[in-house]
Amino acid sequence: MQPGNTYHQPFADRLQGFVSDLADCLADVFESAGNTFSEWLRLPPGYAQSSPLKRCIFSIPAWFGNMIAGIGNLLGVLIKALFGIAAGIAGAGIKMVLAPARNNRGFLSEAAADLVFPITGSLLLIGAHSVSLLQRCFLCQRFDRRLSDAEWNMLLQVFGTSVSLYNIRIVDGWSKLFGSTGSRAFTLGNLIIANKMDFVRQPWVLVHECVHVWQSQHLGNRYAAEALFAQWRYRHPGAYDWTAEPGRGKTHWLKFNPEAAAELIEDAWLEGSAGTDADRGRGTFFSAANSGRIPFFIASKDRVDHTALALEAWQAIRSRQSWRWSGRIKNPGRFRPAGRI
Known part of the structure; x- marks a missing residue:
């Protein structure tokens, strides 16, 4: 499938x-x-040092704004579920009609995926965002935050205008039930649960998770089911091995399983260069490509030159423009800084 x-x-x-x-x-x-509503009701700077009365006063609107943001996320997932399932049925129908005529099992394989993954992915994300909303209600999940200026500029080098960076929200630290899934970060649409990952010290993990945001914004809810299916089919480490994808019949990045696709971009960010060992890592591959220099990517896992594949992946990402009106927001500093609780 x-x-x-x-x-x-x-x-x-x-x-x-x-x-x-x-x-x-x-x-x-x-x-x-x-x-946006949540941003303007967020806890102000110096909240922790305020008197008990002020902390109580400020906490109520911040809690309310956090709930509104959670409801907005859930409604967004529901809308994408309806459209995604309908599109999957239409796409599967086209492929199933053509499959017998061309005697190609690939038609049926992709048709089955188009039917199953949008439904299962939507159920997963609806359930996860429902849990998140309950945790927001009972203060069992830390308030999310938007990207910092440094994170915004770093991701802009990779994704350009293909992703609405304003919509990305990160839950740092404790997240109750989500924390029981392990120490790795994971992504629910535009909401990134960091768990024990520190994106300041491990920015490449944020790059990986934001590929999933790109998948969510352009491919719909199905990415979540495809990612879990790949982890089950190839076992957990194998799903991330993008060098194995061509042997699995997938020669183009857009056809990689979601985890392998994200891992390739992460590795290119971490190990890519602009031609010299001194100019390597920390997004050099993408900054070189953006500035017209020649990027290189020789992966440490197999010591093979994968520059062409990494460029194909980057171009595939940048070729899809975000339709979101929030994708036009260029300067996150225009909004009130996000607080924490």
């Missing part, structure tokens, strides 16, 4: 891509409204 490269139906894929972008645009209305 994992989609491969045996078959590629341009019309069906373009149709699903169009519907996913349209749904993402509509979801943005609720998500951005909730996030």
